[in-house]
Amino acid sequence: MIAFNKPMFFVFCMITSVALVTLPVLPQARSASSKSAAAGDGQKPNSAAHPSAHSSAQSDKLSPGVHFLSYAQASAVIQSFADELPAELKGRSAAELEKFWPQYVREHDGETRGRLEQGEEDSLNNLVLFGTSFTSQPRLSAEFIEQQEKAQGSRGQGEKETGAAAGVPQENSDAVVRVFVGRMNDFIRALKAPGKNERLLYMRHFLERRGYLAAGPQQQQLRQYLLANFQRTRQEFDKYQQVLAAARKSGDPRNEFAARSTLFQTRGVSLDTSLMPNFALEQALGQLLEKGLLAKASVRKVAIIGPGLDFVDKQEGYDFYPQQTIQPFLVMDSLFRLGLAQPSDLRMTTLDISARVNDHIAQARARARNQQSYVMQLPLESPLPNNARWSPAALAYWKAAGMAIGNSVAPLAPPREAGPLQLRAVKIAPQNVLRITPVDLDVVYQNLELAPGQRFDLVIATNMFTYYGQFEQALAMANLENMIRPGGFLLTNNGLPENVPVALQQAGFSTTPYSDRPSDGDHIIWYRRAASDKQ
Numbered sequence: 001m002i003a004f005n006k007p008m009f010f011v012f013c014m015i016t017s018v019a020l021v022t023l024p025v026l027p028q029a030r031s032a033s034s035k036s037a038a039a040g041d042g043q044k045p046n047s048a049a050h051p052s053a054h055s056s057a058q059s060d061k062l063s064p065g066v067h068f069l070s071y072a073q074a075s076a077v078i079q080s081f082a083d084e085l086p087a088e089l090k091g092r093s094a095a096e097l098e099k100f101w102p103q104y105v106r107e108h109d110g111e112t113r114g115r116l117e118q119g120e121e122d123s124l125n126n127l128v129l130f131g132t133s134f135t136s137q138p139r140l141s142a143e144f145i146e147q148q149e150k151a152q153g154s155r156g157q158g159e160k161e162t163g164a165a166a167g168v169p170q171e172n173s174d175a176v177v178r179v180f181v182g183r184m185n186d187f188i189r190a191l192k193a194p195g196k197n198e199r200l201l202y203m204r205h206f207l208e209r210r211g212y213l214a215a216g217p218q219q220q221q222l223r224q225y226l227l228a229n230f231q232r233t234r235q236e237f238d239k240y241q242q243v244l245a246a247a248r249k250s251g252d253p254r255n256e257f258a259a260r261s262t263l264f265q266t267r268g269v270s271l272d273t274s275l276m277p278n279f280a281l282e283q284a285l286g287q288l289l290e291k292g293l294l295a296k297a298s299v300r301k302v303a304i305i306g307p308g309l310d311f312v313d314k315q316e317g318y319d320f321y322p323q324q325t326i327q328p329f330l331v332m333d334s335l336f337r338l339g340l341a342q343p344s345d346l347r348m349t350t351l352d353i354s355a356r357v358n359d360h361i362a363q364a365r366a367r368a369r370n371q372q373s374y375v376m377q378l379p380l381e382s383p384l385p386n387n388a389r390w391s392p393a394a395l396a397y398w399k400a401a402g403m404a405i406g407n408s409v410a411p412l413a414p415p416r417e418a419g420p421l422q423l424r425a426v427k428i429a430p431q432n433v434l435r436i437t438p439v440d441l442d443v444v445y446q447n448l449e450l451a452p453g454q455r456f457d458l459v460i461a462t463n464m465f466t467y468y469g470q471f472e473q474a475l476a477m478a479n480l481e482n483m484i485r486p487g488g489f490l491l492t493n494n495g496l497p498e499n500v501p502v503a504l505q506q507a508g509f510s511t512t513p514y515s516d517r518p519s520d521g522d523h524i525i526w527y528r529r530a531a532s533d534k535q
């Protein structure tokens with residue numbers, strides 16, 4: 001049964017739209033408490049139930065240079081986690097572990113890739129709640145719900161059932177419920193004639209694969225599925241709130257940061273992406289330059305782990321423009337603007353498990369080879385609800401974003417339903433698109449074999465490690481230590497476990513508020529590869 005509960009629904013919107021840290025905090029400690037603060041009941045999503053879940057055989061078709069993490073590379077991490085190992089590894093002798101390891105990494109890589117399918121269900125839910133390309137209903141944003149509640153006055157009942165789920169006639173249910181049901185109906189109608197709407201086409205294919213679009217009684221099943229999907233995401237976010245509240249209760253901000261850093265470890269893997277983490281990265285890079293930790297023109301090889309794809313993301317992503325990836329371009333832009341990289345020799349590699357992300361970048365490259373530019377839309381919600389304000393530095397970042405790699409062009413016009421937006425768009429020169437090479441790689445279980453002179457000067461990973469527990473994060477660190485050059489940096493907005501026996505050590509962190517809304521900002525933790533190469 002579906003029920004809207006205002007505080008819960010409000011939280012649902014906020015937790016997914018504001019940055020995932022409370023300010024100020026310190027990097028996380030590795031401890032039993034941080035581990036137990038992690039989200040969820042320990043159950044992994046059932047990847048086998050999903051048609052797109054990868055089998056280990058599929059995972060063995062690796063991109064050139066990509067290898068599974070070997071037991072030799074992982075053994076120090078495994079030993080250091082002796083008391084906290086996953087059940088499948090616990091209690092095995094070293095010889096047994098070594099024998100079992102190749103099977104373990106392949107199976108878990110397949111399981112991780114299977115989590116993308118559940119992430120697609122989250123995107124489907126976001127499209128129904130926030131999309132404007134198939135409906136003229138308002139977006140079900142936190143502020144819309146708040147306004148409606150104020151207008152109607154609190155009825156003091158807490159939960160209100162949706163008409164569809166509870167059999168309440170629509171005219172008797174409140175405005176929020178009516179909008180949800182209206183959106184769902186419009187979405188189902190639009191699926192029948194999606195035209196060139198790429199998001200609807202994608203979701204039609206997704207729902208077809210699951211058997212929801214056949215004629216007849218499936219129509220009702222689709223409605224039930226969409227409602228259940230909404231209910232599931234709502235319950236998940238409720239659970240995340242409880243985890244964060246429990247961590248906050250301890251009074252130690254590090255516990256909350258630790259909880260946030262593994263918060264989505266049992267959730268489906270989403271592709272969503274937004275502008276502001278790239279502002280935090282630019283500030284972090286500026287500080288590394290100021291402190292002499294990175295020199296001008298010293299960044300030549302960059303990796304972006306999990307660049308993501310803007311499909312329709314809660315309050316900060318919209319569906320009135322083509323799907324886009326923004327992080328690789330915005331990081332490149334910052335590196336040029338700060339003088340850390342030179343256009344003559346910057347190479348960027350994106351590392352992602354998502355075929356959608358990898359294909360999107362490969363197609364952008366193919367177009368760039370034909371001299372076609374890449375246009376990036378940069379909408380900014382403005383003014384912010386409830387008289388909140390962007391920080392002057394965040395606004396200045398938005399105004400300048402992309403100008404070191406392209407030119408301003410006329411942005412696409414949003415529909416009225418998209419709400420108050422300031423708009424910019426940037427046309428990125430083909431030679432800058434061609435700097436980027438996508439590689440299919442699962443950074444937890446795989447690495448890219450690189451000769452010492454080819455290793456990355458800088459690796460970026462925002463809103464990616466939070467999908468993993470501490471053991472998986474430590475395995476990723478073992479992979480990364482061989483991919484980053486001595487003295488090179490990994491910048492991430494998630495705290496990684498401490499005391500992991502790899503040559504990546506925390507070298508500092510920066511804090512960037514985005515607006516005067518509570519908790520709206522990011523910490524970027526700077527991990528540095530030890531200056532001497534142990535190989």
Ligand SMILES: C[S@@+](CC[C@H](N)C(=O)[O-])C[C@H]1O[C@@H](n2cnc3c(N)ncnc32)[C@H](O)[C@@H]1O
Nearest residue numbers: 271273274306307308352353354442443462463
């Ligand atoms: C929520 S998006 C973050 C996008 C972007 N970094 C940002 O902060 O806006 C997570 C991204 O990480 C990717 N990802 C998740 N797990 C990964 C893994 N083990 N290896 C490589 N990429 C991964 C997802 O496919 C997706 O592109």
